[in-house]
Amino acid sequence: xxxxxxxxxxxxxxxxxxxxxxxxxxxxxxxxxxxxxxxxxxxxxxxxxxxxxxxxxxxxxxxxxxxxxxxxxxxxxxxxxxxxxxxxxxxxxxxxxxxxxxxxxxxxxxxxxxxxxxxxxxxxxxxxxxxxxxxxxxxxxxxxxxxxxxxxxxxxxxxxxxxxxxxxxxxxxxxxxxxxxxxxxxxxxxxxxxxxxxxxxxxxxxxxxxxxxxxxxxxxxxxxxxxxxxxxxxxxxxxxxxxxxxxxxxxxxxxxxxxxxxxxxxxxxxxxxxxxxxxxxxx
Numbered sequence: 001x002x003x004x005x006x007x008x009x010x011x012x013x014x015x016x017x018x019x020x021x022x023x024x025x026x027x028x029x030x031x032x033x034x035x036x037x038x039x040x041x042x043x044x045x046x047x048x049x050x051x052x053x054x055x056x057x058x059x060x061x062x063x064x065x066x067x068x069x070x071x072x073x074x075x076x077x078x079x080x081x082x083x084x085x086x087x088x089x090x091x092x093x094x095x096x097x098x099x100x101x102x103x104x105x106x107x108x109x110x111x112x113x114x115x116x117x118x119x120x121x122x123x124x125x126x127x128x129x130x131x132x133x134x135x136x137x138x139x140x141x142x143x144x145x146x147x148x149x150x151x152x153x154x155x156x157x158x159x160x161x162x163x164x165x166x167x168x169x170x171x172x173x174x175x176x177x178x179x180x181x182x183x184x185x186x187x188x189x190x191x192x193x194x195x196x197x198x199x200x201x202x203x204x205x206x207x208x209x210x211x212x213x214x215x216x217x218x219x220x221x222x223x224x225x226x227x228x229x230x231x232x233x234x235x236x237x238x239x240x241x242x243x244x245x246x247x248x249x250x251x252x253x254x255x256x257x258x259x260x261x262x263x264x265x266x267x268x269x270x271x272x273x274x275x276x277x278x279x280x281x282x283x
Contacts, residue, residue, distance in 0.1 A: 009121075012120055012124075012125050013117050013120050013121055015120075016116045016117045016119070016120035016129075016133075017113045017114070017116060017117040017120075018113070019116060019133070020109075020112045020113035020114070020115065020116030020117060020133075021083040021084060021109050021110075021112070021113040022083060023112055023116070023133075023137050024083060024108050024109035024110070024111070024112030024113060024140075025081065025083045025109055026062075027108055027112060027137060027140055027141050027144075028105050028108050028109070029062055029067065030062060030141050030145075031108070031141055031144045031145050031148065033060070033061070033062055034062070034141075034145060034153055034155065034156075035145055035148065035149045035151050035153070036060065037060060037061060037062075038151065038153060038155075040057070040060060067081065069094045069096060069097060069099065071094060071097050071099040072094065072096050072097035072099065074094060074095070074096035074097065080095060083106075083109040083113075084106050084109055084110060087101060087105065087106040088106075104144075108140065108144065111140065112136070112137065112140055115136045115140070115267070116133055116136060116137075118271060119132040119133055119136055119270070119271075120133075122271055127172065128172055128173070131163075131167045131172055131173075132270060134163065135160070135164075135220060135266075135270065136267070136270070138156050138159075138160045139263045139266055139267060140263070141156060142156055142157065142213065142259055142263055143259060143260040143263040143264075144260075145259075146209070146257040146258075146259030146260055147257060147259075147260055150207070150257045151209065152207065152209025152210065152212065152213055152259045153209070154209075154212070157209060157212040157213050157216055158212060158216075160213075160216040160219075160220075161183060161212065161215050161216040161219050162219075164179060164183070164216055164217075164218075164219030164220035165179055165180065165183065165219045167220070168219070168220070168222075173220055173221060173222070174220075174221060174222030174224075174225075175222070178222030178223055178224065179218070179219050179220070179222055180219075181218075181222070181223040182215075182217075182218030182219055182220075182221060182222045182223040182224075182225070182226060183215045183216070183218045183219040184215070184218070185218055185223045185226055186211075186214035186215040186216070186217060186218030186219070186223075186226055186229075187211045187212065187214065187215035187218075189214065189226065189230065190206065190210055190211045190214050191211050193206075194206055194211070206258050209259065210258050210259060210262065213259060213262050213263075213266075214226070214229065214230075214262060217229055217262065217265075217266045217269065220266075220270075221266075221269050221270070221273060224277070225269050225273050225277070228265070228268075228269055228273055228276060228277060228280075229262070229265040229266060229268075229269050230265070231265075232264070232265035232268050232269075233258070233261040233262045233264065233265035234261075236261045236264050236265065237256070237258060237261035240261070241256050244256070
């Protein structure tokens with residue numbers, strides 16, 4: 001089977017897309033539940049500091065309890081949880097109460113499948129592709145969690161940072177020295193902007209999760225890619241932010257999460273970063 005996947009590009013892309021669909025279904029669970037798990041943990045820690053007895057609660061994690069309709073509590077059967085197909089079969093509605101299911105669930109699944117297939121096509125049947133899969137999946141989860149909650153969980157950003165350093169011990173994407181400097185420079189660049197902004201305005205312009213995410217991208221792509229990542233994320237953020245204010249009437253005082261823009265810039269760096277750098281440098 002391994003020889004067949006290595007020899008057949010079409011089969012490799014199909015397997016990658018199918019894997020992406022399945023992982024995308026799991027990412028929907030991570031996006032929905034991880035912030036709630038964090039909030040429960042914070043509440044338990046606050047109760048402990050207040051000297052209160054822990055409140056008995058049902059287990060809540062990424063595996064248990066079973067997924068259920070948020071409107072009526074209907075437990076979702078396995079055949080109602082098949083990526084994309086179940087959404088189409090159910091016509092986008094709960095089988096029990098007919099409340100509409102958010103279109104974001106199949107979009108996350110489809111987007112994960114397409115980006116996984118793109119990574120498979122870009123890097124071939126290699127260890128580099130396997131590492132790129134993990135990076136893509138983590139970035140997708142981070143983008144949607146930040147959109148929903150303005151959290152960038154340490155449970156994802158810190159392992160992603162360390163994994164970037166580990167995969168580059170063999171120079172999988174960049175030499176290890178560039179990765180280490182990239183991690184440090186990524187963190188310190190936004191850390192410096194944060195403190196300068198707070199010094200000038202008395203306000204906090206971004207969260208520490210953004211520092212850690214850029215450090216992780218620096219660990220994966222090296223310090224030479226950081227200017228491109230920062231430029232792309234800033235341009236995309238400015239364009240989308242202005243559009244949301246002008247076209248959608250978004251309140252200017254309402255904070256806009258920066259994580260999704262870093263994620264988009266990271267994906268650009270993963271797939272087209274080297275090409276863009278060569279064009280910029282005239283090479």
